[in-house]
């Protein structure tokens with residue numbers, strides 16, 4: 001992420017929550033707040049009760065021009081942790097104490113700041129500041145990794161040098177210019193897909209044989225859901241997710257359409273395809289379907305074997321490739337036992353598909369049901385990019401980075 005020095009125009013009119021915690025570096029938050037305000041941002045300061053032992057909220061209210069928030073239960077001005085955090089473009093915690101980082105990574109919501117963070121959908125930038133032993137503590141590092149792996153949290157590395165406690169080491173709050181640059185970069189990043197309509201399919205299709213039996217597959221829908229979350233996180237104008245899995249944890253703004261069979265999946269995809277800018281077909285659509293579906297339960301002694309006949313299923317991806325208009329971007333997903341690049345390249349041949357994301361389903365540590373994946377992104381021009389093993393959210397980011405780059 002690089003803003004090329006356009007910080008002021010990027011931050012103009014952006015709504016930023018500046019979280020301040022109980023660190024000796026809390027006094028530096030006044031200057032950070034002032035820089036953000038000067039860049040045109042609307043800054044809401046939220047202090048943990050312990051932060052008030054280091055800096056007076058009045059200082060931050062005066063600099064930001066908005067009453068600094070401390071109390072979890074003192075919303076006289078109707079500013080609730082939910083509405084404030086869900087309308088913010090960015091939450092910046094500077095300085096972030098070891099205590100607050102660890103609380104966020106465990107989902108603890110015991111003050112206005114930690115509660116607002118648990119409720120937000122926007123990127124959260126964390127600038128840690130603490131004694132070097134605390135920073136290097138294995139548990140604190142594990143908590144930092146948990147947050148980094150979710151894909152929603154970005155860290156501004158602390159500096160190395162003389163610390164307030166007298167010792168030397170890593171833990172000084174990063175330089176103000178680095179923190180402001182990280183905020184600008186993150187705002188640019190979270191606008192990457194502005195005004196774009198993103199259409200995603202996810203999960204395993206379910207094809208009924210009779211009133212109780214069906215054929216399906218092990219796809220959990222997690223990859224497609226992470227693609228939807230990442231597209232939403234990056235400011236997409238509209239995100240439509242057609243999925244056979246549950247949409248329980250998705251933001252309300254993502255249009256979630258629950259489907260079961262490949263036929264209903266195709267119908268819903270087609271309804272949204274013609275004006276979609278980017279379509280990502282992450283669903284595992286059954287290759288075969290029963291010729292007829294019996295609306296009663298077939299009996300064992302009812303010649304069940306001869307009644308079950310299958311035919312090749314429609315290929316939704318090929319259908320979309322045929323209908324694809326100039327300017328539309330189409331990504332297909334393929335599941336192969338082993339890293340069968342040749343077979344995936346074959347699937348793309350003469351089709352109007354921009355990229356195929358190849359998943360090796362023979363491994364137990366990634367793929368179906370797992371939160372992790374490792375994919376190979378194959379472009380229509382033959383270029384190959386490996387994602388490495390990562391959480392599915394990070395894989396979703398790598399895929400969208402590639403698409404956004406291709407569209408430039």
Ligand SMILES: Cc1cc2nc3c(=O)[nH]c(=O)nc-3n(C[C@H](O)[C@H](O)[C@H](O)COP(=O)(O)O)c2cc1C
Pocket residue numbers: 020021022023024025048049050051096097098099100101129130131134
């Ligand atoms: C003088 C003093 C300085 C402190 N500086 C830091 C610090 O820089 N970083 C940190 O993580 N904790 C620091 N602490 C400890 C935190 O204040 C303590 O962990 C507190 O619970 C943090 O609360 P909060 O995360 O809710 O703001 C300091 C404590 C004292 C007494």
